Amino acid sequence: MLGIRSRTRRTLRQIKNRIRTGYFSGAHRTLVQPSHGWRTLDLGELWAYRELFWVLALRDIKVRYKQTVLGCAWAIIQPLMGMFVFSIIFGHWVKVPSEGYPYPIFVYAALLPWTFFSNALSESANSVVSSTNLITKVYFPRLIIPLASIGSVLVDFLISSGVMLFLMLYYHVDWHLHLLALPFLILAVAFAALGIGTLLSALIVAYRDFRYVVPFMIQLLMFATPVVFPVTLVPPHWRWALYLNPMAGIVDGFRSAFLGKPFNRDILMLSFCASVILFLIGVAYFERVERRFADVI
């Protein structure tokens, strides 16, 4: 009896090892069994499904501005309107200091990453429940859904970044080597947004309450991020609290990159690490509950 059991266990291990080799190859073996607790992310499987990732991201991009008159102009309108309103209220009336830069470009440099973050967060948070028909009908690594959901948001971001170039010309802000930091900063925003987004998307599957948390949270977070005001406005002994929010450091980093002001390196590193950790936590939780999605969604 014992002998049999250890043999099955050994074959199970062998099968598991075989699964690691090639998902779509002829020698493919699948083991279907209950899973419990924390699981390690199967990167090989994720990679095998990369085409699905592209197809889903492409679908969102294609669909986003279908049957709209203005099309992708909407990607520009959102941060641009924000810039106008904030420039009038905070720049003109309240006279928020803008570190010596014209307020419009000062606020737009922060609105760009902020819009990216908030859209990415709400898209990814709602992505899983809005893919119910996929989840209950076909198997694939579910993580692809929130990951692919930021594709269209990224495209929006790139379009609206074009406006930034015009603003830089208009306000005579010189191109600076700091611009080279942008890819890393974009990555940091993506990590932060996806971290919270995947966590929320998994929570929303079971508890729809979190759906209502998302817009509310984005609104609150915006005031905990130096979007309409400079970091220097916060009293020095309270800045640590500001930097608990990784987006604070990242948004400030964007400003440094666009406007050529010096980077706050330590804070930036801290924020970057925090984003990555947020992402890992989000993914870990997602992977833990993923197997239940089809049953509870």
Place this chain on the structure above:
Amino acid sequence: MDSIVIRAEGLSKQYTIGRREAPYDTFREMVLRQVTASLRWIQNRGNNQANGSRIWALKDVSFEVKPGEVVGIIGRNGAGKTTLLKILSRITDPTKGFAEIRGRVASLLSVGTGFHPELTGRENIYLNGTILGMRKGEIAHKFDEIVSFAEIEKFIDTPVKHYSSGMYVRLAFAIAAHLDPEILLVDEVLAVGDVQFQKKCLGKMHDVASEGRTILFVSHNMAAVQRLCSRVIWLDGGAILKEGATNEVARHYLQYGLKNNGERIWDDIPTAPGDEVVRLRAIRALDVTGAVRTDFTVREPLTLEMEFWVIKEGYVLDAAFDLYNETGTALFSTVDNLDSPWKGKPRPPGIYKERCIIPGDFFNDAEISVTFGVVSNVFEKVHAQIIDAIGFTVIDTMDPSGVRGNYHRPWPPVAVRPRLHWTVERAPLDKKISLINDSSR
């Protein structure tokens, strides 16, 4: 050992019912349900049983499938067929047990998974194909074939939201039919589309099967199962009731499934089949005296009676029956549309009772199963449906005043045996005809 592609051992799946509720449609509904749910929760506090009624959707299912086999899975609603398929295709985890699958698997639990209405036919082919596990190159290679199979060449660059429902389904199935996996798991997807196209799809699946691919095929369509499958697994209450050669299992299944219910009643609205608009209440087959029966003679008229609740206002609803015989052949469909006082008008909430009288001298001798549903004809939506809800047997008593008259040989196995009126005339011959003379000339 190596000649087995699917091996399931003790597969079990437990669901907690009660916690699973349909997604909210409106905000008001959500608030309402949240309030009632919390009240219920307060009432049931300390009483774990009430909140955690668990059911085994699948119980200790073990079987093996050899390469190239086409295995049918049959069973009535709730027997666990779909759950089994969902576990094998890894959509959901089993609670206990395991299964080992060797080869590339594609599962078709519905056609058109992930179709986006705003995208064109072309874009949807790539989208759906990738979702079903095809590679990009593979789709490109089969693209023309898919389009011509679906017969939508002219509309390939039109958004699918402008497609007719027939075109939509044809495209969806064409993609699925061109999947090239080693193992194909198919759920009742053939229950869509027109008969002509269904036949085409069955033919295509037959081709796939004869190419040596392994297929697991879940269906209510006994005729399709018999045509495609060499072996059948019959699930009942989550467990395997019988497994074996198709014809043998099919015979038992039809006898078992149909003979013993002339009436089905659901007295509890929350668990009754249906959605937020309609819930089914009862269906029964009655004889002329109004008694529930399961045996009728070919000469007797019978009444199908159905009851359902309409819970939500504002829906134009039609009640309908589909009747099938023991081979899975559809005999006919009927809908209350012509005679209903609510024809084309939204029905106020209430309990509706509808009767449909089927005249005597109409059925052939058969085992007949009745599928019953309430549909919204405007939105092409099925609100409630119960497949094989009841069954009854129609017996030929060889009564010479019936359709058969004094024809005493077995009646051909046709769908129905209606009483039709013949006129028989005779005209006298002009001259005497002699065939012998004709041929000799």
